[in-house]
Amino acid sequence: xxxxxVTDLRKVFLGEDRDVVALDSVSFDASGHTFVSIVGxxxxxxxxxLNILAGxxxxxxxxxxxxxxxxxxxxxxxxxxxxxxxxxSVIDNMLFVQSERTDETAARAAxxxxxxxxxxxxxxxPAQLSGGMQQxxxxxxxxxxxxxxxxxxxxxxxxDAITARGLRRELHSMWMxxxxxxxxVTHDVGEAVELSDRIVILAKGGKLRKDLTLDLPFxxxxxxxxVALTKAEVLREFEELxxxxx
Amino acid sequence: MxxxxxxxxxxxxxxxxFQRTFVTPQAARITAPVLxxxxxxxxxxxxxxxxLPMPAEVAEAMWEQLRDGRxxxxxxxxxxxxxxxxxVALVVxxxxxxxxxxSRRIEAMLHDFVVVGLTFPYLxxxxxxxxxxxxxxxxxxxxxxxxxVPYVILNMSEGVHDVSKELRDMAAAYEVPRDRVLRHLVxxxxxxxxxxxxxxxxxxxxxxLILAEVFASTSGAGWHITSMRDYGDxxxxxxxxxxxxxxxxxxxxLVFGRLSRRVFRWRPELAxxxxxxxxxxx
Numbered sequence: 390x391x392x393x394x395v396t397d398l399r400k401v402f403l404g405e406d407r408d409v410v411a412l413d414s415v416s417f418d419a420s421g422h423t424f425v426s427i428v429g430x431x432x433x434x435x436x437x438x439l440n441i442l443a444g445x446x447x448x449x450x451x452x453x454x455x456x457x458x459x460x461x462x463x464x465x466x467x468x469x470x471x472x473x474x475x476x477x478s479v480i481d482n483m484l485f486v487q488s489e490r491t492d493e494t495a496a497r498a499a500x501x502x503x504x505x506x507x508x509x510x511x512x513x514x515p516a517q518l519s520g521g522m523q524q525x526x527x528x529x530x531x532x533x534x535x536x537x538x539x540x541x542x543x544x545x546x547x548x549d550a551i552t553a554r555g556l557r558r559e560l561h562s563m564w565m566x567x568x569x570x571x572x573x574v575t576h577d578v579g580e581a582v583e584l585s586d587r588i589v590i591l592a593k594g595g596k597l598r599k600d601l602t603l604d605l606p607f608x609x610x611x612x613x614x615x616v617a618l619t620k621a622e623v624l625r626e627f628e629e630l631x632x633x634x635x
Numbered sequence: 636m637x638x639x640x641x642x643x644x645x646x647x648x649x650x651x652x653f654q655r656t657f658v659t660p661q662a663a664r665i666t667a668p669v670l671x672x673x674x675x676x677x678x679x680x681x682x683x684x685x686x687l688p689m690p691a692e693v694a695e696a697m698w699e700q701l702r703d704g705r706x707x708x709x710x711x712x713x714x715x716x717x718x719x720x721x722x723v724a725l726v727v728x729x730x731x732x733x734x735x736x737x738s739r740r741i742e743a744m745l746h747d748f749v750v751v752g753l754t755f756p757y758l759x760x761x762x763x764x765x766x767x768x769x770x771x772x773x774x775x776x777x778x779x780x781x782x783x784v785p786y787v788i789l790n791m792s793e794g795v796h797d798v799s800k801e802l803r804d805m806a807a808a809y810e811v812p813r814d815r816v817l818r819h820l821v822x823x824x825x826x827x828x829x830x831x832x833x834x835x836x837x838x839x840x841x842x843x844l845i846l847a848e849v850f851a852s853t854s855g856a857g858w859h860i861t862s863m864r865d866y867g868d869x870x871x872x873x874x875x876x877x878x879x880x881x882x883x884x885x886x887x888x889l890v891f892g893r894l895s896r897r898v899f900r901w902r903p904e905l906a907x908x909x910x911x912x913x914x915x916x917x
Contacts (some may be wrong), residue, residue, distance in 0.1 A: 443808040466808040472801050476823040478902040485819055486809035514901045535811065 390536035391462045391570040392420040393442065397451035400437050400595070411437040411596035414451070419587070422568040426581035428623075429591035435574040437595075439466070439540045444574065455570075463488075465531030467541040471523035473530075475513040480548040483530045494533075501533040502526070505559060521552035526628040528556070532563060538570040545580065557583060561608060578627070582620045583609050590626065598630045647851060688870040697874035709859040713844060716772065716855065721840045727780075728787025728832065735788060736795025739784030745788065752785030757843040759824025765851035774851030775844050782843030783836035790835070826898055834891055838883075845879075 400412040411434035419425045427435050440446040443466050448498045455462040473482045484490060485500035502508050505525040515523055524544060531539055546552035561584055564571055575581050581588050590599040609616045672690055677690045700706040735742045760781055762772030798821055806816045848857025863871040
Protein backbone atom coordinates (compact mmCIF):
# COMPACT_ATOMS: atom_id res chain seq x y z
CA UNK A 390 0.00 0.00 0.00
CA UNK A 391 1.45 3.33 -1.06
CA UNK A 392 1.71 6.19 1.37
CA UNK A 393 2.01 9.80 0.28
CA UNK A 394 3.62 12.00 2.89
CA VAL A 395 4.00 15.74 2.47
CA THR A 396 5.36 17.61 5.47
CA ASP A 397 5.94 21.32 5.72
CA LEU A 398 6.86 21.42 2.04
CA ARG A 399 8.22 24.66 0.65
CA LYS A 400 9.47 25.39 -2.84
CA VAL A 401 10.91 28.71 -3.96
CA PHE A 402 12.01 29.35 -7.53
CA LEU A 403 14.88 31.81 -7.62
CA GLY A 404 14.18 34.42 -10.27
CA GLU A 405 16.28 37.20 -11.71
CA ASP A 406 14.01 40.00 -10.50
CA ARG A 407 12.31 38.28 -7.62
CA ASP A 408 11.89 34.85 -6.11
CA VAL A 409 8.60 33.04 -6.59
CA VAL A 410 7.11 30.98 -3.78
CA ALA A 411 5.43 28.01 -5.46
CA LEU A 412 4.59 26.01 -2.35
CA ASP A 413 4.45 27.25 1.23
CA SER A 414 4.33 24.92 4.25
CA VAL A 415 2.09 22.34 2.62
CA SER A 416 1.33 19.22 4.65
CA PHE A 417 -0.98 16.30 3.95
CA ASP A 418 -1.03 12.52 3.88
CA ALA A 419 -2.80 9.99 1.72
CA SER A 420 -2.57 6.25 1.48
CA GLY A 421 -4.18 3.16 0.05
CA HIS A 422 -7.06 3.11 -2.39
CA THR A 423 -7.79 6.81 -2.55
CA PHE A 424 -8.27 9.42 -5.26
CA VAL A 425 -7.11 12.84 -4.09
CA SER A 426 -7.71 15.83 -6.33
CA ILE A 427 -5.52 18.86 -5.87
CA VAL A 428 -7.48 21.88 -7.01
CA GLY A 429 -6.55 25.52 -7.21
CA UNK A 430 -6.11 28.49 -9.52
CA UNK A 431 -3.26 28.43 -12.03
CA UNK A 432 0.09 29.28 -10.54
CA UNK A 433 -0.71 27.83 -7.11
CA UNK A 434 2.08 25.23 -7.30
CA UNK A 435 -0.06 22.19 -8.11
CA UNK A 436 2.26 20.85 -10.80
CA UNK A 437 5.32 21.67 -8.72
CA UNK A 438 3.93 19.49 -5.95
CA LEU A 439 3.61 16.54 -8.32
CA ASN A 440 7.06 17.13 -9.79
CA ILE A 441 8.60 17.07 -6.32
CA LEU A 442 6.72 13.88 -5.46
CA ALA A 443 7.94 12.34 -8.72
CA GLY A 444 11.53 13.28 -7.88
CA UNK A 445 11.86 15.56 -10.92
CA UNK A 446 12.27 18.63 -8.73
CA UNK A 447 13.73 19.04 -5.25
CA UNK A 448 12.03 20.82 -2.36
CA UNK A 449 13.53 24.01 -0.93
CA UNK A 450 12.66 22.72 2.52
CA UNK A 451 10.39 20.17 4.11
CA UNK A 452 9.78 16.78 2.55
CA UNK A 453 7.48 15.06 0.12
CA UNK A 454 7.69 11.41 -0.75
CA UNK A 455 5.71 8.37 -1.70
CA UNK A 456 6.68 5.14 -0.01
CA UNK A 457 5.65 1.53 -0.30
CA UNK A 458 6.34 -0.53 2.80
CA UNK A 459 8.97 1.95 3.91
CA UNK A 460 10.94 2.11 0.64
CA UNK A 461 10.57 4.47 -2.30
CA UNK A 462 7.39 3.68 -4.21
CA UNK A 463 7.15 3.11 -7.93
CA UNK A 464 5.19 6.02 -9.37
CA UNK A 465 3.36 6.44 -12.67
CA UNK A 466 2.99 9.98 -14.01
CA UNK A 467 0.43 11.24 -16.53
CA UNK A 468 1.26 14.71 -17.80
CA UNK A 469 -0.84 17.50 -19.25
CA UNK A 470 0.61 16.74 -22.69
CA UNK A 471 1.10 13.08 -23.65
CA UNK A 472 4.92 13.37 -23.62
CA UNK A 473 5.49 10.42 -25.93
CA UNK A 474 8.74 9.86 -27.80
CA UNK A 475 7.65 10.84 -31.32
CA UNK A 476 10.26 8.59 -32.93
CA UNK A 477 9.13 5.42 -31.15
CA SER A 478 6.00 3.40 -31.79
CA VAL A 479 3.18 3.35 -29.26
CA ILE A 480 4.26 0.02 -27.79
CA ASP A 481 7.93 1.05 -27.68
CA ASN A 482 6.89 4.17 -25.78
CA MET A 483 5.33 1.93 -23.18
CA LEU A 484 8.34 -0.37 -23.05
CA PHE A 485 10.62 2.66 -22.64
CA VAL A 486 9.46 3.19 -19.04
CA GLN A 487 9.44 -0.45 -17.88
CA SER A 488 12.01 -1.18 -15.20
CA GLU A 489 13.20 -4.14 -17.22
CA ARG A 490 12.30 -5.63 -20.55
CA THR A 491 10.96 -9.10 -20.23
CA ASP A 492 8.15 -11.03 -21.88
CA GLU A 493 6.15 -10.28 -18.79
CA THR A 494 6.49 -6.49 -19.00
CA ALA A 495 5.79 -6.62 -22.74
CA ALA A 496 2.61 -8.59 -22.12
CA ARG A 497 1.62 -6.16 -19.39
CA ALA A 498 2.16 -3.15 -21.66
CA ALA A 499 0.01 -4.81 -24.32
CA UNK A 500 -2.69 -5.53 -21.75
CA UNK A 501 -2.94 -1.92 -20.58
CA UNK A 502 -2.93 -0.69 -24.16
CA UNK A 503 -5.90 -2.95 -24.72
CA UNK A 504 -7.55 -1.59 -21.58
CA UNK A 505 -7.53 1.93 -23.08
CA UNK A 506 -8.83 0.52 -26.35
CA UNK A 507 -5.71 1.03 -28.46
CA UNK A 508 -4.43 -2.53 -28.85
CA UNK A 509 -4.56 -2.36 -32.63
CA UNK A 510 -2.48 0.81 -32.70
CA UNK A 511 0.52 -0.69 -30.93
CA UNK A 512 2.79 -0.23 -33.93
CA UNK A 513 1.55 3.27 -34.87
CA UNK A 514 3.69 6.38 -34.54
CA PRO A 515 2.33 8.87 -31.99
CA ALA A 516 1.86 11.39 -34.81
CA GLN A 517 -0.66 9.02 -36.39
CA LEU A 518 -2.93 9.24 -33.34
CA SER A 519 -5.33 11.98 -32.32
CA GLY A 520 -4.64 14.03 -29.18
CA GLY A 521 -7.12 12.00 -27.14
CA MET A 522 -5.59 8.72 -28.29
CA GLN A 523 -2.10 9.95 -27.43
CA GLN A 524 -3.28 10.90 -23.98
CA UNK A 525 -4.75 7.41 -23.56
CA UNK A 526 -1.34 5.97 -24.41
CA UNK A 527 0.09 8.21 -21.67
CA UNK A 528 -2.45 6.83 -19.20
CA UNK A 529 -1.82 3.23 -20.27
CA UNK A 530 1.92 3.87 -19.91
CA UNK A 531 1.45 5.08 -16.34
CA UNK A 532 -0.65 2.04 -15.38
CA UNK A 533 1.57 -0.43 -17.25
CA UNK A 534 4.47 -0.11 -14.83
CA UNK A 535 2.01 -1.31 -12.17
CA UNK A 536 2.88 1.65 -9.99
CA UNK A 537 2.17 1.88 -6.29
CA UNK A 538 0.82 5.39 -6.84
CA UNK A 539 -0.26 7.54 -9.79
CA UNK A 540 0.39 11.23 -10.32
CA UNK A 541 -1.81 12.99 -12.87
CA UNK A 542 -1.31 16.60 -13.90
CA UNK A 543 -4.44 17.99 -15.61
CA UNK A 544 -4.41 15.03 -17.98
CA UNK A 545 -7.66 15.94 -19.73
CA UNK A 546 -7.37 19.72 -19.91
CA UNK A 547 -6.15 19.78 -23.53
CA UNK A 548 -8.93 17.51 -24.78
CA ASP A 549 -12.38 18.30 -26.07
CA ALA A 550 -15.25 17.86 -23.59
CA ILE A 551 -16.58 14.62 -25.05
CA THR A 552 -13.21 12.87 -25.23
CA ALA A 553 -12.39 14.08 -21.72
CA ARG A 554 -15.63 12.69 -20.38
CA GLY A 555 -14.98 9.26 -21.87
CA LEU A 556 -11.45 9.20 -20.49
CA ARG A 557 -12.64 10.21 -17.02
CA ARG A 558 -14.92 7.19 -17.01
CA GLU A 559 -12.09 4.97 -18.19
CA LEU A 560 -9.79 6.35 -15.51
CA HIS A 561 -12.39 5.83 -12.82
CA SER A 562 -12.94 2.19 -13.70
CA MET A 563 -9.19 1.58 -13.91
CA TRP A 564 -8.77 3.14 -10.47
CA MET A 565 -11.55 0.94 -9.06
CA UNK A 566 -9.98 -2.11 -10.62
CA UNK A 567 -6.34 -1.50 -9.67
CA UNK A 568 -6.96 0.20 -6.28
CA UNK A 569 -4.06 2.64 -6.65
CA UNK A 570 -3.34 5.79 -4.71
CA UNK A 571 -4.02 8.62 -7.17
CA UNK A 572 -3.03 12.28 -6.84
CA UNK A 573 -4.89 14.21 -9.51
CA VAL A 574 -4.16 17.87 -10.23
CA THR A 575 -6.93 19.85 -11.91
CA HIS A 576 -8.39 23.32 -12.06
CA ASP A 577 -11.78 21.89 -12.97
CA VAL A 578 -13.92 21.55 -9.83
CA GLY A 579 -16.55 19.47 -11.66
CA GLU A 580 -13.92 16.96 -12.72
CA ALA A 581 -12.55 16.78 -9.17
CA VAL A 582 -16.03 16.14 -7.74
CA GLU A 583 -16.76 13.47 -10.31
CA LEU A 584 -13.60 11.47 -9.66
CA SER A 585 -12.25 11.97 -6.15
CA ASP A 586 -12.96 10.89 -2.62
CA ARG A 587 -10.92 13.81 -1.36
CA ILE A 588 -10.23 17.34 -2.58
CA VAL A 589 -7.27 19.40 -1.43
CA ILE A 590 -7.54 23.10 -2.21
CA LEU A 591 -4.37 25.09 -2.83
CA ALA A 592 -4.37 28.88 -3.03
CA LYS A 593 -2.08 31.33 -4.82
CA GLY A 594 1.26 31.46 -3.05
CA GLY A 595 1.13 27.68 -2.66
CA LYS A 596 -0.70 27.44 0.64
CA LEU A 597 -2.98 24.50 1.41
CA ARG A 598 -6.31 26.05 2.30
CA LYS A 599 -8.78 23.20 2.66
CA ASP A 600 -8.89 19.42 2.77
CA LEU A 601 -12.38 18.11 1.89
CA THR A 602 -13.62 14.54 2.07
CA LEU A 603 -16.34 13.66 -0.46
CA ASP A 604 -18.84 11.16 0.79
CA LEU A 605 -20.73 10.33 -2.40
CA PRO A 606 -21.21 6.91 -4.00
CA PHE A 607 -19.54 6.07 -7.31
CA UNK A 608 -20.13 6.19 -10.22
CA UNK A 609 -20.96 9.88 -10.21
CA UNK A 610 -22.92 11.29 -13.11
CA UNK A 611 -22.17 15.02 -13.48
CA UNK A 612 -25.88 15.52 -14.30
CA UNK A 613 -26.94 13.88 -11.04
CA UNK A 614 -28.44 16.31 -8.48
CA UNK A 615 -26.23 15.23 -5.59
CA VAL A 616 -23.09 15.54 -7.70
CA ALA A 617 -24.18 18.97 -8.91
CA LEU A 618 -24.91 20.03 -5.35
CA THR A 619 -21.52 18.87 -4.12
CA LYS A 620 -19.87 20.76 -6.94
CA ALA A 621 -21.75 23.87 -5.85
CA GLU A 622 -20.60 23.33 -2.26
CA VAL A 623 -16.97 23.00 -3.29
CA LEU A 624 -17.28 26.14 -5.39
CA ARG A 625 -18.74 27.91 -2.34
CA GLU A 626 -15.62 26.90 -0.41
CA PHE A 627 -13.65 28.61 -3.16
CA GLU A 628 -15.76 31.76 -2.69
CA GLU A 629 -15.24 31.69 1.06
CA LEU A 630 -11.51 31.23 0.64
CA UNK A 631 -11.60 34.21 -1.67
CA UNK A 632 -9.93 32.19 -4.43
CA UNK A 633 -12.17 33.35 -7.23
CA UNK A 634 -10.67 36.22 -9.12
CA UNK A 635 -13.01 39.15 -9.52
CA MET B 636 -21.91 16.43 -51.32
CA UNK B 637 -21.87 14.68 -54.69
CA UNK B 638 -21.69 17.95 -56.50
CA UNK B 639 -18.61 19.01 -54.55
CA UNK B 640 -16.76 15.78 -55.18
CA UNK B 641 -17.76 15.75 -58.82
CA UNK B 642 -16.75 19.32 -59.50
CA UNK B 643 -13.36 18.60 -57.95
CA UNK B 644 -12.82 15.79 -60.42
CA UNK B 645 -13.89 17.87 -63.36
CA UNK B 646 -11.50 20.60 -62.36
CA UNK B 647 -8.63 18.11 -62.29
CA UNK B 648 -9.58 16.69 -65.69
CA UNK B 649 -9.67 20.18 -67.17
CA UNK B 650 -5.98 20.80 -66.49
CA UNK B 651 -4.59 22.30 -69.67
CA UNK B 652 -1.63 21.07 -71.64
CA PHE B 653 0.32 24.02 -70.26
CA GLN B 654 -0.48 23.13 -66.66
CA ARG B 655 0.46 19.50 -67.08
CA THR B 656 3.81 20.37 -68.63
CA PHE B 657 4.92 23.23 -66.44
CA VAL B 658 2.87 23.39 -63.29
CA THR B 659 2.88 19.95 -61.68
CA PRO B 660 6.02 19.54 -59.57
CA GLN B 661 7.04 16.27 -61.26
CA ALA B 662 6.84 17.84 -64.70
CA ALA B 663 8.60 21.02 -63.62
CA ARG B 664 11.63 19.01 -62.47
CA ILE B 665 12.13 17.76 -66.02
CA THR B 666 10.89 20.85 -67.83
CA ALA B 667 13.26 23.26 -66.10
CA PRO B 668 16.54 21.67 -67.26
CA VAL B 669 15.12 21.10 -70.76
CA LEU B 670 14.18 24.79 -71.00
CA UNK B 671 17.66 25.64 -69.79
CA UNK B 672 19.22 23.57 -72.59
CA UNK B 673 16.93 25.10 -75.21
CA UNK B 674 17.80 28.62 -74.06
CA UNK B 675 21.49 27.75 -74.12
CA UNK B 676 21.20 26.37 -77.66
CA UNK B 677 19.46 29.56 -78.81
CA UNK B 678 21.81 32.02 -77.14
CA UNK B 679 25.16 30.25 -77.73
CA UNK B 680 25.42 31.10 -81.49
CA UNK B 681 25.15 34.80 -80.65
CA UNK B 682 28.21 34.68 -78.37
CA UNK B 683 31.83 33.77 -79.30
CA UNK B 684 32.40 30.08 -78.55
CA UNK B 685 35.49 30.91 -76.47
CA UNK B 686 33.08 32.46 -73.98
CA LEU B 687 30.05 30.20 -74.30
CA PRO B 688 30.52 26.93 -76.19
CA MET B 689 27.57 25.19 -77.85
CA PRO B 690 25.78 22.41 -75.90
CA ALA B 691 26.98 19.83 -78.42
CA GLU B 692 30.63 20.84 -77.94
CA VAL B 693 30.24 20.59 -74.19
CA ALA B 694 28.54 17.24 -74.44
CA GLU B 695 31.42 15.99 -76.55
CA ALA B 696 33.95 17.27 -74.01
CA MET B 697 32.00 15.59 -71.22
CA TRP B 698 31.98 12.31 -73.09
CA GLU B 699 35.75 12.58 -73.60
CA GLN B 700 36.33 13.24 -69.90
CA LEU B 701 34.26 10.22 -69.02
CA ARG B 702 35.83 7.94 -71.67
CA ASP B 703 39.50 8.67 -71.00
CA GLY B 704 39.08 8.27 -67.22
CA ARG B 705 39.98 11.84 -66.23
CA UNK B 706 36.59 12.39 -64.63
CA UNK B 707 36.73 9.26 -62.52
CA UNK B 708 40.32 9.87 -61.48
CA UNK B 709 39.74 13.52 -60.53
CA UNK B 710 36.55 12.83 -58.60
CA UNK B 711 37.90 9.78 -56.80
CA UNK B 712 40.91 11.73 -55.53
CA UNK B 713 38.67 14.60 -54.39
CA UNK B 714 36.07 12.36 -52.82
CA UNK B 715 38.70 10.50 -50.84
CA UNK B 716 40.05 13.81 -49.54
CA UNK B 717 36.52 14.90 -48.69
CA UNK B 718 35.86 11.64 -46.84
CA UNK B 719 39.04 11.85 -44.77
CA UNK B 720 38.72 15.54 -43.90
CA UNK B 721 35.03 15.33 -43.12
CA UNK B 722 35.27 12.14 -41.06
CA VAL B 723 37.69 13.96 -38.75
CA ALA B 724 35.45 17.07 -38.78
CA LEU B 725 32.45 14.94 -37.82
CA VAL B 726 34.21 13.34 -34.84
CA VAL B 727 35.91 16.50 -33.57
CA UNK B 728 32.89 18.70 -34.33
CA UNK B 729 30.44 16.37 -32.59
CA UNK B 730 32.57 16.23 -29.45
CA UNK B 731 33.07 20.02 -29.36
CA UNK B 732 29.43 20.68 -30.29
CA UNK B 733 28.06 18.42 -27.56
CA UNK B 734 30.46 19.97 -25.04
CA UNK B 735 29.38 23.43 -26.19
CA UNK B 736 25.73 22.50 -25.81
CA UNK B 737 26.25 21.12 -22.32
CA SER B 738 28.53 23.79 -20.87
CA ARG B 739 28.06 27.53 -21.01
CA ARG B 740 31.75 28.06 -20.32
CA ILE B 741 32.80 25.98 -23.31
CA GLU B 742 30.17 27.72 -25.41
CA ALA B 743 31.64 31.09 -24.42
CA MET B 744 35.11 29.84 -25.31
CA LEU B 745 34.25 28.45 -28.73
CA HIS B 746 31.49 30.76 -29.91
CA ASP B 747 33.66 33.34 -31.70
CA PHE B 748 35.81 30.67 -33.33
CA VAL B 749 32.71 29.03 -34.77
CA VAL B 750 31.38 32.34 -36.09
CA VAL B 751 34.72 33.09 -37.75
CA GLY B 752 34.83 29.53 -39.08
CA LEU B 753 31.41 29.91 -40.68
CA THR B 754 32.23 33.16 -42.45
CA PHE B 755 35.97 32.97 -43.19
CA PRO B 756 36.56 32.88 -46.98
CA TYR B 757 37.79 29.50 -48.26
CA LEU B 758 40.04 31.39 -50.63
CA UNK B 759 42.17 32.54 -47.71
CA UNK B 760 42.37 29.03 -46.27
CA UNK B 761 43.35 27.76 -49.71
CA UNK B 762 46.17 30.29 -49.97
CA UNK B 763 47.35 29.67 -46.42
CA UNK B 764 47.51 25.89 -46.73
CA UNK B 765 49.34 26.27 -50.03
CA UNK B 766 51.95 28.41 -48.23
CA UNK B 767 52.23 26.06 -45.28
CA UNK B 768 52.13 22.63 -46.92
CA UNK B 769 52.79 23.27 -50.62
CA UNK B 770 51.21 20.89 -53.15
CA UNK B 771 49.85 17.65 -51.85
CA UNK B 772 47.14 16.02 -49.75
CA UNK B 773 47.54 17.75 -46.39
CA UNK B 774 46.36 21.20 -47.54
CA UNK B 775 43.11 20.15 -49.27
CA UNK B 776 42.19 17.67 -46.52
CA UNK B 777 42.83 20.33 -43.88
CA UNK B 778 40.57 22.79 -45.71
CA UNK B 779 37.78 20.19 -45.84
CA UNK B 780 38.11 19.87 -42.09
CA UNK B 781 38.18 23.64 -41.50
CA UNK B 782 35.23 24.27 -43.82
CA UNK B 783 33.10 21.46 -42.43
CA VAL B 784 33.76 21.51 -38.70
CA PRO B 785 31.97 24.78 -37.76
CA TYR B 786 28.69 23.46 -39.21
CA VAL B 787 29.03 20.26 -37.21
CA ILE B 788 29.82 22.14 -33.98
CA LEU B 789 26.99 24.61 -34.44
CA ASN B 790 24.33 22.03 -35.30
CA MET B 791 25.30 19.59 -32.57
CA SER B 792 25.31 22.27 -29.86
CA GLU B 793 21.89 23.48 -31.03
CA GLY B 794 20.78 19.86 -30.95
CA VAL B 795 21.72 19.54 -27.28
CA HIS B 796 19.62 22.60 -26.46
CA ASP B 797 16.75 21.08 -28.39
CA VAL B 798 16.50 17.86 -26.36
CA SER B 799 13.06 18.28 -24.80
CA LYS B 800 13.03 19.01 -21.08
CA GLU B 801 9.51 17.62 -20.93
CA LEU B 802 10.65 14.26 -22.25
CA ARG B 803 13.71 14.25 -19.99
CA ASP B 804 11.48 14.94 -16.98
CA MET B 805 9.17 12.17 -18.10
CA ALA B 806 12.11 9.75 -18.23
CA ALA B 807 13.31 10.97 -14.83
CA ALA B 808 9.87 10.52 -13.25
CA TYR B 809 9.77 6.93 -14.53
CA GLU B 810 13.38 6.38 -13.41
CA VAL B 811 14.38 5.19 -16.88
CA PRO B 812 18.02 3.99 -16.85
CA ARG B 813 20.61 6.41 -18.24
CA ASP B 814 21.75 4.27 -21.16
CA ARG B 815 18.17 3.84 -22.32
CA VAL B 816 17.53 7.58 -22.10
CA LEU B 817 20.66 8.19 -24.14
CA ARG B 818 19.74 5.64 -26.79
CA HIS B 819 16.01 6.24 -27.17
CA LEU B 820 15.62 9.89 -26.19
CA VAL B 821 18.85 11.87 -26.62
CA UNK B 822 20.25 10.24 -29.77
CA UNK B 823 16.98 10.32 -31.79
CA UNK B 824 16.44 13.88 -30.66
CA UNK B 825 19.91 14.83 -31.91
CA UNK B 826 19.61 12.97 -35.19
CA UNK B 827 18.01 15.82 -37.22
CA UNK B 828 20.89 18.02 -36.11
CA UNK B 829 23.44 15.36 -36.93
CA UNK B 830 21.80 15.11 -40.30
CA UNK B 831 22.02 18.87 -40.84
CA UNK B 832 25.69 18.71 -39.81
CA UNK B 833 26.25 16.08 -42.44
CA UNK B 834 24.46 17.98 -45.17
CA UNK B 835 25.91 21.45 -44.63
CA UNK B 836 29.28 20.24 -43.41
CA UNK B 837 29.79 18.08 -46.47
CA UNK B 838 28.54 20.75 -48.89
CA UNK B 839 30.90 23.36 -47.46
CA UNK B 840 33.76 20.88 -47.09
CA UNK B 841 33.34 20.13 -50.78
CA UNK B 842 33.37 23.82 -51.78
CA UNK B 843 36.45 24.44 -49.65
CA LEU B 844 38.17 21.38 -51.08
CA ILE B 845 37.74 22.38 -54.72
CA LEU B 846 39.22 25.80 -54.00
CA ALA B 847 42.10 24.32 -52.02
CA GLU B 848 42.88 21.97 -54.90
CA VAL B 849 43.24 24.97 -57.20
CA PHE B 850 46.04 26.38 -55.04
CA ALA B 851 47.54 23.52 -53.13
CA SER B 852 47.30 20.40 -55.25
CA THR B 853 48.31 18.80 -58.53
CA SER B 854 45.41 16.36 -58.56
CA GLY B 855 41.69 16.21 -57.89
CA ALA B 856 38.66 17.92 -59.41
CA GLY B 857 39.65 21.49 -58.47
CA TRP B 858 43.10 21.15 -59.99
CA HIS B 859 41.67 19.42 -63.05
CA ILE B 860 39.25 22.21 -63.92
CA THR B 861 42.00 24.85 -63.46
CA SER B 862 44.37 23.02 -65.75
CA MET B 863 41.70 22.78 -68.47
CA ARG B 864 41.24 26.53 -68.26
CA ASP B 865 45.03 27.00 -68.53
CA TYR B 866 44.93 25.00 -71.79
CA GLY B 867 42.05 27.10 -73.09
CA ASP B 868 39.67 24.12 -73.14
CA UNK B 869 36.52 26.10 -72.40
CA UNK B 870 34.08 23.39 -73.43
CA UNK B 871 35.96 21.11 -71.04
CA UNK B 872 35.61 23.62 -68.18
CA UNK B 873 31.88 24.02 -68.75
CA UNK B 874 31.42 20.27 -69.13
CA UNK B 875 33.28 19.60 -65.91
CA UNK B 876 31.17 22.23 -64.15
CA UNK B 877 28.08 20.36 -65.30
CA UNK B 878 29.50 17.19 -63.75
CA UNK B 879 29.77 19.10 -60.47
CA UNK B 880 26.11 20.06 -60.71
CA UNK B 881 25.03 16.52 -61.57
CA UNK B 882 27.09 15.21 -58.68
CA UNK B 883 25.25 17.51 -56.21
CA UNK B 884 21.86 16.47 -57.50
CA UNK B 885 22.67 12.77 -57.36
CA UNK B 886 23.98 13.02 -53.79
CA UNK B 887 20.95 15.04 -52.68
CA UNK B 888 18.35 12.80 -54.31
CA LEU B 889 19.86 9.40 -53.75
CA VAL B 890 21.68 9.81 -50.46
CA PHE B 891 20.17 12.61 -48.37
CA GLY B 892 16.63 12.41 -49.66
CA ARG B 893 16.33 8.68 -49.01
CA LEU B 894 18.21 8.78 -45.75
CA SER B 895 16.06 11.57 -44.34
CA ARG B 896 12.81 9.83 -45.35
CA ARG B 897 14.01 6.72 -43.55
CA VAL B 898 15.35 8.46 -40.42
CA PHE B 899 12.36 10.80 -40.03
CA ARG B 900 9.56 8.42 -40.95
CA TRP B 901 7.93 9.13 -37.57
CA ARG B 902 7.36 12.80 -38.40
CA PRO B 903 3.72 13.85 -38.75
CA GLU B 904 3.87 14.79 -42.42
CA LEU B 905 5.53 11.46 -43.25
CA ALA B 906 3.93 9.26 -40.61
CA UNK B 907 0.49 9.94 -42.04
CA UNK B 908 1.53 8.31 -45.26
CA UNK B 909 3.25 5.36 -43.56
CA UNK B 910 1.80 2.08 -42.46
CA UNK B 911 -1.92 1.44 -42.43
CA UNK B 912 -3.72 2.73 -39.36
CA UNK B 913 -6.52 0.23 -38.81
CA UNK B 914 -9.32 2.76 -39.05
CA UNK B 915 -10.03 6.41 -39.65
CA UNK B 916 -8.41 8.55 -36.98
CA UNK B 917 -10.71 10.69 -34.89
